[in-house]
Amino acid sequence: MPKFCFVELIEPAVKGTLNVLKACLEAKVKRVIVVSSGAAVGLNPRWPKGQIMDETCWSDKEYCRTTNNWYCLSKTEAESEALEFAKRTGLDVVTVCPNLIWGPLLQSNVNSSSLVLIKRLKGNKLSSVVRVSACDDKENFSAACLVAVGTGVFQFLYAYLNSNKQSLLSVYTEGYESLENRLRMIVDVRDVAEALLLAYEKAEAEGRYICTAHLIRERDLFDKLKSLYPNYNYPKNFTEGREDVTMSSEKLQRLGWSFRPLEETLIDSIESYKKAGILD
Template structure:
């Protein structure tokens, strides 16, 4: 392995921690939480399954190769989009505004984070020598009905 490699910062997702059997529980999620791979498969939540598996593989690889890994797990990211087409997140928020809430029913309360805050989080965990482990990146946690109310008021 490259001896000059100091740290790797991996972007994971809150999906790697929030898919659990007691999804409607108010039990707080933290950096020790992991999504249930079996539940992701049974509900066909392929994004969450892939994110959890990829992050676990990265932790295993970095541990074996003595690489300093820090992961950032953003919640539902909102903000301007670079491509001209809507990304899946923006499409989902637009669907919420149109009253199409079925895809959010299993989520219950969700965390949301602005894209610039996600970028800042990556910089901070890369530059701070004491940073280690997993960092959940979320600015607020609200029900999707509350989000619709906030967005429609704007």
């Protein structure tokens, strides 16, 4: 495993989670809700093809390593360690696994999930990417990538370590003509907050909960965005690619969870980006 992957992603995820759980155990906290990710569920090539993933499915750690998917590995390691800690100590731990989280921002800076939507509206022209070019030191470049693009850090590092920063930046700053018509699993940040409250307050809550609301193809997502905001720079065509996995929040809904319409999430997200000066 590359050292920077362990230092930047996996070690903080696992140690940070366990440190909090140990403190909760010492403080006799009754229940701990750990926010994991759909990334800890969906990367499993052994899962039966076409079968909807539920809470029994875990991302395959070895597959994460062989495919260099360190983000998924960090989430899987942290969540599995949290549940193992619960078994060993008796601490009541419940985990919630959201997918792509959109919704209005509370802060002026942009997180990696919001960037997924913003770059689709801007045609991939991201000022936060350009700022990375100021980093000359490899270690600092790695840290800057994590801040700027979240899970996109590895594409940046690959090009950087191959002395190809300029061409990499052009990939991210030029607009795109086409996009893979992949499946997106989206949930509103406010609905995630409601899920966390339910998992904390409901006595019957236990184990893992997948938290996803809307399953939509990129083409259909852009059709919806264009009907709401027609003046942004959208891709002109779509390509068919890999077969995507799907997940179900049925277990969470049985707990009493519901979610708002996708259109509300999109409008509230975009209006908050505009208010923060992120979008024109």
